[in-house]
Amino acid sequence: MGSTMRRLVVATLLTMLALSGCAQVAESCDERAPALGDEGKADGPAGVDVLAMLAPGEGREATVTGARDQLGYVLYAEAGTEVKLEVTHRGSSRGFDSYLQLRGPRRADDGDYPEVLATDDDAGYGQLSRLTATVPEAGFYLAQVSVDEEARAAFTEARFRLLLTCEGSRCDADGPIAPMGDDVHWVRNAAEYRALSIQAYRTATAQIEAMHAAGELPPSWTVTFDADETLISNAQHERERQELGLGYSARAWSVWVNRREATAIPGAAAFTARIHELGGHVAVVTNRKAADCDATLDNLRTVGIAPDGILCRVGTSNKTTRWQMVEDGRAGDIPPTTLVMWVGDNIHDFQAMGQEVRHEDESALEAFGSRFIIIPNPMYGSWARNERL
Structure with missing residues (x-):
């Protein structure tokens, strides 16, 4: 990260320290909890971060x-x-x-x-x-x-x-504590998952190209992305946690982030490159913590994705304020700009959206497929807290 971009990111994040809570009433916006496998399972005794198998x-x-x-x-x-x-x-x-x-x-x-x-x-x-x-x-x-x-x-x-x-006897396991779940198996191994992700990014590309051809894009325009399960996949981490019979652990998650081993979501790198070819900017607004921001940027660049600005979470996980910061020109190298598209895997990655929209008429979802592009994620998300009917 260049010194100018780093200063802008840090300054932007520090302005958020006074913010707390989630603006989306009755919804918890922390998209990392509950994570995969965390339904009724303790991560060992309370307060213990379980990290790995010991051989x-x-x-x-x-x-x-x-x-x-x-x-x-x-x-x-x-x-x-x-x-x-x-x-x-x-x-x-x-x-x-x-x-x-x-x-x-x-x-x-x-x-x-x-x-x-x-x-x-x-x-x-x-x-x-x-x-x-x-x-x-x-x-x-x-x-x-x-x-x-x-x-x-x-x-x-x-x-x-x-x-x-x-x-006196054996002290090594023949296999993991728990098998890989269908959700992680689908993301890692299903043709359908790969097809859906590529389909989503092709739809996004077609929308931006059509707006460009019609002269509908403003002089400074930006597409904003979530990071996890949108630009980069953490399915390997989810597999490792599942095989330990565990759910989300803040410590294990931070260790994974700093390994910088998340892979690109199919279609993501090509779409971000096309945005730059057409003169636009790429913003990443993620709920990864500020302490993990440098590692996240390194990981993105390693898989061929080059954000012009990245804003991580300090305080609230609600993204509305950070989207406004992007538009105001307070995110990395992005000048004052207009957000023309949102891409994410969680309903909270989209402007003025929450889980309550599932009860509304289809017209409430009209922006999906045009301004809003969603990437499939069956592993974790705010949906996990919805009632099981």
């Missing part, structure tokens, strides 16, 4: 912070297996005072790990933790690393490395 001999490294001070890894063990877990000296921050628990087995009905099998404070090197426990039955267990209670008041951040070894 024998595989040292997993992560960072705990004051805000995210309980992290978990899932392991599989056969009945009678002696499980050894250690927060190792190598790979862990100097002076880190860890606390280690082994919980389980996992309950199939809600995904929780209610029983604590073993705990340790500082049986390892220095103030690091090490424990050994024999698991009572075959199943999935949770290794939970946290900051020692007495050290939390002065704690800010530390890295750690967690190592698993097993004796």
Whole structure:
């Protein structure tokens, strides 16, 4: 991101700090929650971010912070297996005072790990933790690393490395905790999904080209996009969470965003390039947090999408104010402009729209296929909170 664009993005976002709440009454606008697999499932014990599977001999490294001070890894063990877990000296921050628990087995009905099998404070090197426990039955267990209670008041951040070894029986899973759901399978593998996405972007292209040919586009014009499941796909992340038997986790989501591995939605790169060819601007207004904005921009550019401005979320997830900022010329390199089209996967990605429109006459959806272009997303969204009739 150039220095001018970065300053404009940061300044734009800081003006939003005083804003809070969602302007769409009776609707939660946070499109990331509830996420895939979060219906009736806990993400481990309350407050624990479960990050990945843990295999024998595989040292997993992560960072705990004051805000995210309980992290978990899932392991599989056969009945009678002696499980050894250690927060190792190598790979862990100097002076880190860890606390280690082994919980389980996992309950199939809600995904929780209610029983604590073993705990340790500082049986390892220095103030690091090490424990050994024999698991009572075959199943999935949770290794939970946290900051020692007495050290939390002065704690800010530390890295750690967690190592698993097993004796007496198997300690690795043949497969994931849960199978891939039909929603993620459809997005990742269905010809229909690819066809629908390409169809949507071809419709958008035809609309813009027709407006251009008819001289209907203003001197400065912009198409505004959501990011997730609109320009880039997070289906791989959703698959990884599903296979852990988990739903949305803020920590795991931020780790995924910073991996910069989201792929382009079919048709998205070609449409954004066509906008630039015709003299327009590309704005991205996303509910990814401001702290993840640089990683998001990097990811977009990697897959061939070059926004002229990007506005991430600070405070409210409602996008109305940020759309106005785009029009006012307060988004990256975009001058004062007119928004001529909205593209998104969530009903809240469109001006003056909410889930209540599903009860209205078809005329309320008249803009779809012209000014509004929607990309299919069966994995998550505000629709998940609608009543199940």
